[in-house]
Amino acid sequence: MKLKDKVAIVTGSSKGIGEGIARVFHREGAKVVVVCRSAKEGAKMAEELGASRRQAIFIQTDLTIEEQIRRMIDQTVDHFGKLDILVNNAGYHISKNVEETTEAEWKFIQDTNLRSTFLCSKYAIPHLRKTRGNIIHISSMVGVVGQPNAGAYSATKGGQIAMTKGMAIDFAPDGIRVNVICPGWIQTPLVEDWFSQQKDPEAARQYIYAQHPLGRIGTIEECGTVAAFLASEEASFVTGAVIAVDGGVTLGY
Template identity: 40%
Template sequence: MRRFEGKVALVTGGRSGIGQAIAARLTEEGARVFTAQRGGDDRFEGIAADFTDPAAPAQVVAEVIARAGQLDVLINNAGMMQEARVEEMTLDDWQKNLTVNLTAPFLMIQAALPHLRKTKGSIVNTGSIEGLGSNPGHAAYCASKAGLHGLTRAVAVDHGAEGIRCNAIAPGWIDTELNLDFIDSMPDPDAFRRDIGQIHPVARTGRPEEVAALAAFLAAEESGFITGQVYTVDGGRMAKLSLP
């Protein structure tokens, strides 16, 4: 399929993991893809950006427009996670997590809206199942992802009549480089892989390409009647009750 022929997409955090898989899928389907993150990108058209800087989102969007002349798809994927319970987290760390995970997407959307309005474009935000539930010690991450889910709905409501759609994906455990390195750091990686697989009804963890497939669908015109939704991609993990 070439659903994005002649279209321009911007993927934040597109140099690795889920973001890279989304950038690759959009490229395969014909899009001209820009990625934005710390440092460059030797695979796509990279733009260096530090999303702790509130000026970065507008600068990134302006560079895309200067180089490509349009913007059709915005994928807000860049994020961070810092493990700490509420009592252990400093205000500075709390603010940093919210800045990267919630404020930066807000500012990206704000900067992109005038251009997406012209192209009747689509926004896809990478949320998390931790915007719906919580793992221990993830107070700031959970709060920021829940906020991103809420922002997704608000943008859909406010800008749907302008032809702009906004949806979110809530991935569960996905085999990104970061997660695979985490597994390898465990005392018994094979046992951890077995145990993490068993909490999923599909009996395995997910692949970045499976998240990318949904992102491409939500960004494409064929999903034109879908907006304001948060799609869980977790192998059924959130649907499975613990044993009584």
């Protein structure tokens, strides 16, 4: 088990990509801190990961509020005694171009996606310095290539990529590695909802599959296995890396 006895915070881990990362980390021996807004969903996930065996805890957190982020980091260290891994996964997306986006929507997306990445990292770093731990940001293919109606979202995802590179340089002397994963189309409830809203859901699905050289979309577990590699000693010489987990869709084939 490549993450045995490591303590990992995974934000937005009650569903989607965050769930996949949390489940793989748990399988690889990590003690997982489930972080999300929903008390019901978060508690359920933590219980499934072994809360009764002290293998997981849930900390309800609104990641747009600085004090709640600081409290979440402190509670993690109080409970497990240390912190080894931070995964900044939580995110929010609206399908609007910049002209259509209100300032309130812009601010909420920035706070949820980018400001939370900054604040979680800021308060985790003093603890990660002690364990020579690592940080993984979950960005998106939209941070690398353009997509219609994703102006605010793409700004935050591009920001996470740029932040990764700067942080990797700044904290390398402390032994802290910082990397970023850019998922493409992944089979999540959000993506399934998108398919169901199309005029011909099956035709839409096949069209999206055809854009991928591998002929399909990814799974949350595939994102989790890449994150587990980056979090482990197997990736001890990897920092500042931008890892596409997208089935080749951004190759523009």
